[in-house]
Amino acid sequence: MTALRVLRAGPRTTLQDGGRDLLAHLGVPRAGAVDRPAMRRVNAAVGNPATATVLESTLGGDELEADADTVVGIGGAAVEQVVRLRKSERMRIPRADGGVYVYVAVAGGFDVAAVLGSRSRDTLSGLGPPALQPGDVLPVGALSDPRHDIAAMHHGPAGDHVPVYPGPHLDRVGRRLFTEFLSAQWAVTPAADRVAIRLTGPRLRPEVDGIDSEGVVPGAVQLPPDGQPVVFLANHPATGGYPLIAVVAFAALPAVAQRRPGARLRFVEAAQPLYR
Amino acid sequence: MAVAAAPLGDAAVRCVVDDLAQSHALHAAVADAQLPGVVNVVPTWRCVVVTVTHPMFVPSVLDFVSGVDVTAAPPRSTREHQLTIHYDGEDLHDVAARCGIGVAAFTERHSQADYVVAFLGFAPGFAYLSGLPAALSVPRLATPRARVPAGSVGIADGVTGIYPAALPGGWQLIGRVDERLFDEQLTPPALLAPGDRVRFVPA
Numbered sequence A: 001m002t003a004l005r006v007l008r009a010g011p012r013t014t015l016q017d018g019g020r021d022l023l024a025h026l027g028v029p030r031a032g033a034v035d036r037p038a039m040r041r042v043n044a045a046v047g048n049p050a051t052a053t054v055l056e057s058t059l060g061g062d063e064l065e066a067d068a069d070t071v072v073g074i075g076g077a078a079v080e081q082v083v084r085l086r087k088s089e090r091m092r093i094p095r096a097d098g099g100v101y102v103y104v105a106v107a108g109g110f111d112v113a114a115v116l117g118s119r120s121r122d123t124l125s126g127l128g129p130p131a132l133q134p135g136d137v138l139p140v141g142a143l144s145d146p147r148h149d150i151a152a153m154h155h156g157p158a159g160d161h162v163p164v165y166p167g168p169h170l171d172r173v174g175r176r177l178f179t180e181f182l183s184a185q186w187a188v189t190p191a192a193d194r195v196a197i198r199l200t201g202p203r204l205r206p207e208v209d210g211i212d213s214e215g216v217v218p219g220a221v222q223l224p225p226d227g228q229p230v231v232f233l234a235n236h237p238a239t240g241g242y243p244l245i246a247v248v249a250f251a252a253l254p255a256v257a258q259r260r261p262g263a264r265l266r267f268v269e270a271a272q273p274l275y276r
Numbered sequence B: 001m002a003v004a005a006a007p008l009g010d011a012a013v014r015c016v017v018d019d020l021a022q023s024h025a026l027h028a029a030v031a032d033a034q035l036p037g038v039v040n041v042v043p044t045w046r047c048v049v050v051t052v053t054h055p056m057f058v059p060s061v062l063d064f065v066s067g068v069d070v071t072a073a074p075p076r077s078t079r080e081h082q083l084t085i086h087y088d089g090e091d092l093h094d095v096a097a098r099c100g101i102g103v104a105a106f107t108e109r110h111s112q113a114d115y116v117v118a119f120l121g122f123a124p125g126f127a128y129l130s131g132l133p134a135a136l137s138v139p140r141l142a143t144p145r146a147r148v149p150a151g152s153v154g155i156a157d158g159v160t161g162i163y164p165a166a167l168p169g170g171w172q173l174i175g176r177v178d179e180r181l182f183d184e185q186l187t188p189p190a191l192l193a194p195g196d197r198v199r200f201v202p203a
Helices: A036-045 A176-183 A250-257 B020-033 B055-066 B092-099 B103-112
Strands: A003-008 A014-016 A054-058 A063-066 A070-076 A081-085 A090-092 A101-106 A137-139 A161-166 A186-192 A196-200 A220-222 A230-232 A244-248 A264-269 B004-007 B012-016 B038-043 B047-052 B080-086 B115-120 B127-130 B145-148 B152-156 B159-162 B167-169 B172-177 B197-202
Touching: A036 A054, A036 A070, A036 A101, A036 A250, A161 A176, A161 A250, A176 A244, A176 A264, A244 A250, B004 B055, B012 B055, B020 B038, B020 B047, B020 B055, B020 B115, B047 B055, B092 B103, B092 B172, B103 B172, B103 B197
Parallel strands: A161 A264, B080 B197
Antiparallel strands: A003 A063, A003 A137, A014 A054, A054 A101, A063 A090, A070 A081, A070 A101, A161 A244, A186 A196, A186 A264, A196 A230, A220 A230, A220 A244, B004 B012, B012 B047, B038 B047, B080 B172, B115 B127, B115 B197, B127 B159, B145 B167, B152 B159, B152 B172
């Protein structure tokens, strides 16, 4: 069976797929790839189903070795490309020049044991295959179909102003907070991971500190008592007890997740969806 | 009675109901309906959040939840768990003193109450239980502990919580249960689910 051997791995290099569905009511995060469109594109590029298991590298630079001829797709924050690897050939995963998360799909998909139906490393709860280490051997499955059409795969918008919808708790924390959130410039802090990116900027002062816990969604912008917003990403917890002041539009979130510490962000109120 | 539902962002729906029983009824209705595109349904005290895989699934979820009558016949979970508790928590004496009663009186009252699993969150299998007698309510610890052992039973702000694994925590610890609350090899992986009834049986 074909396999890829890990020669070098950063501390935050994991395997990811579509995540664990329908378990959040038991406290299990969905997890899965942070940049889902990138996962889908690299899989499509090698003929895999959209949510086949891929390697997610934080910042890139990891090294792999193929133990048989194979094909890999690279994308996300690195230049997208498909690379043929010969037996015993080594490959360096490119640096994440365009963001944070680089994805590598192998034709056939990484075939490791699933936990609760997913091969995603849940970095918040510690479920699923552990972070990759040098010496790990990643078996390759047989999911690939080269007739896959990748023409329909597209990038989300990556504009200067991130579209957001008003959050559900503004009536309790103060409507003005949404206006203040939109008018400020924010910077991504180094405290960023698969769970959330934390922003720094003018201190927002909510009228209440906490709320009764409620379900959280990807893109939800939470305001803890320190007044510095937190934007939840793929590995967010199932519930949260701080008010949500905004929610990032679905199509804009992958590009937000790829913003590096120090990046400046501005938010703009999204146009109403057609169904309202 | 109709459910007040609105989009949460553009790929989720947030429903507000009157109480926990309605929250559980709505959770059950949405979960049973197996609506297309739904990836998670999370009930909490007075709220149910339904997450979908893409904005295109939001209208059908809004449509469905607006037609659910959460007061008609709230489905009561038929599951009841008897958890074996050892009342030996680090904060037990402080908690009893704060309630103005002795430890024996505290544990007797705590173990005689009926609890309902309100929801799970914070960590896989971490259950929040309603039903703590008001006289036994205490606030959270001023300084959370860095590590609370698995199985610990804590109380805070009128709610009882059970730690499924070693985790940081700010609840006042009154004891621990023998049962394993989360096992990733089992289906479902969590022992407790929203709406289940729980009794604590002293070891």
